[in-house]
Amino acid sequence: RAYPASVTPRMIALVSSAWVVPGLVGPALAGWVTDTIDWRWVFLGIVPPVLLMGIAVYPQLARLGPAQRAAVPLRADGRRALDAIRLALGSTLLVGALTVGLPLAPVLAVVGAWLAIGALRHLLPTGTLLLRRGRPAVVSVVFVIAFAFFGTEAFVPLTVVDVRGGSVTLGGLALSAAAVTWTIGSWVQARAAAAGIRRTLVTSGAGLIGAGITITALVLIPQMPVLVVAIGWAVAGLGMGLAYSMLALMILETAAPGEEGYSSSALQLMFTLGTAFGAGVGGAIVAVADAGTIPLVSAIGLIDVLMVAMAIVAVAVSLRVPRRPSDRPGVVRARQGAPAMPMERP
The missing domain is CATH 1.20.5 (Single alpha-helices involved in coiled-coils or other helix-helix interfaces)
Structure with missing residues (x-):
């Protein structure tokens, strides 16, 4: 609500950029702390910065005042x-x-x-669970790409350390590579938002996630260098930057006045659920390996196959999201100082 609609794509990209430093430093630092001190300090160390930033940002949010009536x-x-x-x-x-x-x-x-x-x-918006075209499909795609991406990412360090014998730090560096490319994808979205290729960006992003998971899975082959996991995960991160940032823009554009918070919460809800269920399903498969039923390398391979399949589903569902802004009547977003932005009904 604090910015005109014309700069919304850039603000979404800027928010993604805020992940760069933590994404670069965090995983590698967490790996170093785990290797040299204790893994518990990884979680204890993030509490003070979070509290300080919450105190700092609250006065700025309070100045916005109440939202428009829906x-x-x-x-x-x-x-x-x-x-x-x-x-x-x-x-x-x-x-x-x-x-x-x-x-x-x-x-x-x-x-x-x-x-x-x-x-x-x-x-959720009506029709989300049925993959209905338009706004509901936007929310649905978020769930599927989060499931695929984070269902794989949760086990990248495990793959590097326990399957290939690498260090925790190396596993963290692979996650850092994805943080950088995620941000690059977000800025590509910001520049291409007005080019009429929005659906194409989402579809391409979902495809890159699948390709990145496939490349990452190559590390399971003993003859492949361990660093291939960083290359693969960088590709997947680029896909997430393209797809998720564009989906976040779409959900804001299609929100009626006063419902921006509701729409954003629906998107975030599906993102969180996709992350939780992706990691949960993967964890269940790894638990089977821990019980000695199957080798760990087979469990990780099964996870990768499942997540690639989910990425393919995301590509298919992405064909149902709005193609581009349209002048035809539809659900609009109107903010103070910003023109309404109707979205076409594909």
Whole structure:
């Protein structure tokens, strides 16, 4: 709300750029701390900076004042809070079902799915779960790319260290490479936002995620150099920068006045769920390897195949997102000092 619509793509890219320094320094530093001190200090060390930044940014946010009144009344806060609790409980049961055996797993899965799907129907744009064209597809793609990307990334250090015998620091460097290319992809999005190739950028980004995971999986071949994981993950990071930044722009553009927060929260919700379920499914597969049922290298390979398949799904669903801004009537975004920006209905 603080910026005109014309600079929104650049602001989204700028937010992504804020990840560069932490993305470069963080994983490598965390690897060094783990190797030389103790992994617990990785988590303890981030608490003071987070608290300080929260204190610093609060006065600036308070100056924005209340949001515009939504054109269409939103659900009561109490009901939405209840839906959020149902979703949290359902998601926990679903992830828990991946870690327990019979006969409890099917029960947890069914109950968890019932709770989660019922809550999501109220928390997401209508048609999201059905992959409906337009705005719902935008939110759906976010879930799938987050599932694929973070479902792989969670096990990149494990692959480097336990499968190939590399250091934790090297695994962290691979994650740093993705942080840089993610930012590059975001800035490409900012420059191409007005070029009428928005759907193309999302589709290309999803394809690059799949290609990056495929390249990363080559590290499982003993004859391949370990550094191939950094190359592959850099490609995947570029894909995320292109796709996610453009999807974030689309969801803001299609938000009605006063509903920017609701739309952004729906996007972030699916991003978080995709991350959690991707890592959860991968963790369940690794747990099978830990039990001695299959070798770890086979488990990581199975994860990579699954995540490539999810990236292919993302490519398919991305064909249902809005192609470009349109002058035809539709859902618009209107901000103070910013013109309305209708989106076409493909």
